[in-house]
Amino acid sequence: MENDCIKVFAPATVANVACGFDVIGLAMEAPGDEFIMRRSSKPGVTITKVHGANLSTDPAQNVCGVAIQALLQKLGNPDAGIELELFKNITPGSGIGSSAASSAGAVVGANHLLGEPFTRKQLVRFAMEGERLASGAAHADNVAPAILGGFTLVRSYKPLDITSLHTPGELWVTVIHPQIEVKTSDAREILKQKVLMTDAIRQWGNVGALVAGLYQENYELISRALEDVIVEPVRAILIPAFYELKVKCKEAGALGGGISGSGPSVFMLSKGEANARNVAEMMNTVYAPLGVDYKIHVSKINTEGVKISKV
Amino acid sequence: MENDCIKVFAPATVANVACGFDVIGLAMEAPGDEFIMRRSSKPGVTITKVHGANLSTDPAQNVCGVAIQALLQKLGNPDAGIELELFKNITPGSGIGSSAASSAGAVVGANHLLGEPFTRKQLVRFAMEGERLASGAAHADNVAPAILGGFTLVRSYKPLDITSLHTPGELWVTVIHPQIEVKTSDAREILKQKVLMTDAIRQWGNVGALVAGLYQENYELISRALEDVIVEPVRAILIPAFYELKVKCKEAGALGGGISGSGPSVFMLSKGEANARNVAEMMNTVYAPLGVDYKIHVSKINTEGVKISKV
CATH class of the missing domain: 3.30.230.10 (Ribosomal Protein S5; domain 2)
Known part of the structure; x- marks a missing residue:
């Protein structure tokens, strides 16, 4: 033994x-x-x-x-x-x-x-x-x-x-890790202690829809539900070119995504490997001119x- | 025609x-x-x-x-x-x-x-x-x-x-309608415009779990997820004996419940008809001495x- x-x-x-x-x-x-x-x-x-x-x-x-x-x-x-x-x-x-x-x-x-x-x-x-x-x-x-x-x-x-x-069978994730430091404690501190009721309702509507989308294997519903009206608007400032990255990745085929953990990585979900790899290429296109080192990972959901x- | x-x-x-x-x-x-x-x-x-x-x-x-x-x-x-x-x-x-x-x-x-x-x-x-x-x-x-x-x-x-x-096959609902007037506009007005982030997170965790529980047909998870830390604490005051009703209905076999719409009705979900009818009896026991007219409805989910x- x-x-x-x-x-x-x-x-x-x-x-x-x-x-x-x-x-x-x-x-x-x-x-x-x-x-x-x-x-x-x-x-x-x-x-x-x-x-x-x-x-x-x-x-x-x-x-x-x-x-x-x-x-x-x-x-x-x-x-x-x-x-x-x-x-x-x-x-x-x-x-x-x-x-x-x-x-x-x-x-x-x-x-x-x-x-x-x-x-x-x-x-x-x-x-x-x-x-x-x-x-x-x-x-x-x-x-x-x-x-x-x-x-x-x-x-x-x-x-x-x-x-x-439940995890839909064709769900892939693409992650870009900009090699900058975002301290979790800092990322927490900039969050507001109170949020608007209207935003909170929108957020839990999205959470319910995301879970339903996973069970239904409904990639369009998952896409619509991948929205964060509370934390992302506050934290996006910590990540270089966040909104450009997000918009262009969706154009490249991503269902949607956001900040991974408390950053600095950004994740994008896609249906199928081809889309996930297109998203990786787009991440590269957006980040290459920025002068920030980065790594990109493409993976099926484990x-x-x-x-x-x-x- | x-x-x-x-x-x-x-x-x-x-x-x-x-x-x-x-x-x-x-x-x-x-x-x-x-x-x-x-x-x-x-x-x-x-x-x-x-x-x-x-x-x-x-x-x-x-x-x-x-x-x-x-x-x-x-x-x-x-x-x-x-x-x-x-x-x-x-x-x-x-x-x-x-x-x-x-x-x-x-x-x-x-x-x-x-x-x-x-x-x-x-x-x-x-x-x-x-x-x-x-x-x-x-x-x-x-x-x-x-x-x-x-x-x-x-x-x-x-x-x-x-x-x-998805609706689990054995899910029933019991509703008590106390015959008092609660105006939807009043019920809206007493809500707060802002809520604590910690409460909002707890709420969307519950929403995700409730949806997952419905798909999993996991009645225990549904039961744990039937919690409202934001609206119920504010509106419970509008409904006679609300908390007593809720506690006793859960003792009688209800999975959980809350205020229906903006009240005054209160609903309780149960697994199976027998539990739903026990809950109806308990609602009767709690409300009979109150001097408020009421109706009780027992129904499978439609x-x-x-x-x-x-x-």
Whole structure:
């Protein structure tokens, strides 16, 4: 058992899917963080190495360590030994759930090595402890889709109430990550504490329609519902050429999109791979002249969540 | 053709389904307004009689007349003749879509007599003109479920965007109508123009979960999502013993509920007829000592909308 070694893939995710601010997220096929994990005779979590980012290997200072430790505590077996090596492929601060992928992969991998004592849904709570370390708040809107796959909805935190939504088969996502820094705390601070009732009603009409559109596999309804009248108008200023990008991506075939998480990444949903790739090209066309470095990702919606394979 | 006569049944509806304020409505099997309708050689709308309520038979002052006239105008045939006799079974001002049922029945009936030139969805717009006469605003949240049946969601008015939601097979509704007057205009006026962002997020999380619960036929999720943190706390004061009623109905087996439309009716959803009838009994127990007259209705969700039969 101790030498059995697994490979774990934990996907990037988009939180704050347009109207679904703070509640709706989705998982991507790529990019994703990767782990080599095994049981260890050394009690607790051992992080042997982090590749690709300058992150602590102290398990108390690393989201993987904190998330797995929360799992071990709940299991009543804090001295079980888990060893991991992390290949950090998702750039921290990109707005596509970098810390969430690490937390999610860590707990799903550990749970597998321990004989699956918890369901995937139960694992969300442990991964949220990683999010607490990363951002000061135990958000679920990235870790839920990372663990469960597809689209997820966080109805409430007290009590924690998460449900998986249906994912239409031809739905793809294109993400552009401008390499600028947007601090989540800053992005939160510029939000208003109160919103107009008329805007709030429009927003929840859109949320209802987006969920209905996913279940109906009605891409036109999804397109119309991908509207955020509350957060996007405030945060768009943080992202270079946001509105130009959005308008041109829709012209290029996107159903719609918005700011991914608290930015700086921007996501666009499309029906089918061809549209998603056209959108990527358009993103390139808009961003190439700006003098800002960027990465573009094209991915089908990942309906599995974290994936485990033998090494 | 002129003597062909139809009978029309147009159902009561519940708008403002908990978290779905202004966007989610549902149709009942009973009560409902009834019509006898036929083609007439006299151009325009003729209302021969209104039974059961003191409403004008002048087609320009009656929601049925106004709604059918809007249909005839759009058809480009304003001189087609439609004659109707209305049996008003839904008490005006009850908060279960009394004017909406009349408008809905009128246009579905007229459309049938004219050879179905419009789809049911297209008819919603004409029935909204009846609502404009009744309340000063062309709401769709009662006429949409009355015409289409089941649960409906009004995503937006500009442009008008209405979608039917899936209705779980065992869903029932129990409604109590306390015979007190709540003016829609008063009920609107006490609402706040701004709401807390945290409340708005909770509300749209619930809206997303309610829609997901309907599609999943997940009665527990529906139950948890039937929460309104924005409008109900303001309007509950208009309805005698509202909170006691709600708590006790849930104890009696209701999934949850809230104020129907802008009141004074209160609705509760239940899984199965037995629960819905227990809830009715509990409503009776709570209201009997209050010295307020009331009516109670128990109904399966009506998934057909307006029904037409031969006389």
